[in-house]
Amino acid sequence: MATPVLDSDLLTTLFDAAIQVSEEGELRNVLKSIVRSAMDVTGASYGALGVVGRDGYLVEFIHEGMDEETADRIGHQPVGIGVLGTITRTAATVRLDDIRDHPDSSGFPEHHPQMRSFLGVPVRTGDTVFGNLYLTEKPDGFTAEDERAMEALAMIGGFAVANARIHQRLRRAAVAExxxxxxxxxxxDTIQDLFAIGLSLQALAESSRDADIASALRNEVRRIDSCITSLRHLILDLRQLEPSRLLAEEVHELVEELADAHGVNARVVVDGTYDGLPTGVAESVLHIVKEATSNALRHSGSQWVEVVLFGAEDSITISVSDAGKGFDPHGHYGGLGLVNLRARTRQAGGELEILTAPSRGTTLRAVIPIDLSLPSRDRES
Ligand SMILES: Nc1ncnc2c1ncn2[C@@H]1O[C@H](COP(=O)(O)OP(=O)(O)O)[C@@H](O)[C@H]1O
Ligand SMILES: [Mg+2]
Structure with missing residues (x-):
């Protein structure tokens, strides 16, 4: 028997989603509507779409169906291990009546509602897997048709992500270029031309018999010279403003200054690309480096601190490590530093994690997305 074609409601949904993508709406909204469509079409209670960055960490996560309180209680997004990781790694669809039956199932975190039926598909264009679109809790389980509908929606999601990334790369390349x-x-051109004009005027002044004219000409020559000087400064500014150098230098200076004040050794590694970095992102990076480094210096007791910055095309990863005493990152402290860091990272649409164990040191790791089409990660809307 031939496989049933997708019904017309579903086709309308798919077309709507495709049109939205081609109109280049804000990526996050496009992805949201894809998740909602997937839930509507299949009757699933929960849906989510996670996009992974080049380093394998989630750079975007959209979920629907779960109320804010529950999401807050869980406290973090899926890390993309377990079955979700398997989908991304193998680029294959997974459909299950009970997710716990899957050999890669890693269970649910604390406070996470229990979920059984599961349908997850990779989000990709061509060979590139961006992440996964998945649904859970359909009363009678997911069907083969649900699977096909999801694969079509995931494909549209893949185009939306690829499209947004290309546009972003073009914009960034344009700024730097x-x-x-x-x-x-x-x-x-400009300086050479001015220089030539200056020389001619100088020659005219020398050969002029009228003293007033000669002096006026020399005056003009001086003005041209000062104009050339200010253009040279402008060129220096243009070159120095190159964000890659600027940010790397600022981070080096900042960390060295802080470490010197504490008599601690600092190592700064800056790698990757920073061309055309939006200023907001650069500011966030500096803020995070400063707060995490001064915490390591003030609280950890470590003899060294290491700051590593990696600029990928779509995100910047900052990690600040020490070999100090460690602490409980979920504890309640009087300070505002960590609270601000978390707020700042979240506002920038990023991820923050603190890996720490008693007397094994601390690594604070933040990933800030550089996606001009993704200004905020608003849980509220
Ligand atoms: N790298 C670290 N090593 C050990 N303890 C830390 C580290 N970072 C933070 N802490 C602990 O977390 C607390 C809260 O930090 P923070 O919110 O920045 O506030 P503050 O720095 O003003 O105390 C610190 O007081 C300290 O006890
Ligand atoms: Mg602090």
Whole structure:
């Protein structure tokens, strides 16, 4: 028997989703509507879509169906291990009547509602797997048709993500290139032209018999010279403003200054690309580095601190490590530092984790997405 075709309601849903993607709406909203469509079409109670970055960590996570309180009580997004990890790794659909039957099932975190029926599909374009779209809790279990509908929706999600990433890369490349091009043009053309004009005026002044004219011409030559000087400064600014250098330098300076004050050794490693970094992201990076480094210096008792920055095309990862005494990251302290860090990271749409154990040191790791189409991760809307 031929497999049943998708019904017309579903086709309408798919077309709507596809149109939204091609209209280049805000990525997060497009993905949200894909998750909602998937739930509507299949009758699932919960749905989510997780997008992983190049380093395998989730850079975007959208969930529907779970109330805010429950989500807050769980406290963190899925880390993408267990069955979710399997889907991303193998790029294969998983459909189960009870998720706990899957050999890779890693169980639910504390406060997480128990869920049984499960349908998860990879989100990809071509060979690139971005993440997964998954649904849970359909009363009578998911069907083969649900599976096909989900695969179609996941494909649309894949296009939306790929599309957003290409646009973002183009925008960033444009900013960095523009700056370099302007600097080059000013250097090669404008300054050379002015220099030549200055020389001609100088020659005219020398050969002029009228003293007033000669002095006026020399005046003009001086103005041209000062104009050339300020253009040279402009070129320096354009080149120095190159964000990669600026951010790396600022991070080095900041960490060294802090560490020196505490007589502790600091190591700073900056790797990756930072071209066309939005200023907001650079500010967040500096804020996180500063707070995490000063915590390590003030509280850990470690003899060294290491700050590593890695700039990928779509995110920046900051990690600050010490070999000190460690602490309970969920404890309640008087300070606002960690509270601010968490708020700041969340506001930037990022992820923050603190790996720490008594007398084994602490590593604070934050991932800040650089996606101009994703300004905020608003749980509320
Ligand atoms: N790297 C670290 N090593 C050991 N303890 C830390 C570290 N970072 C934070 N802490 C502990 O967490 C507490 C809260 O930090 P924070 O919110 O930044 O406030 P503050 O720095 O003002 O005390 C600190 O007082 C300290 O006890
Ligand atoms: Mg602090």
């Amino acid at each position: 523009d700056r370099a091009r302007i600097a080059r043009d000013v250097h090669d």
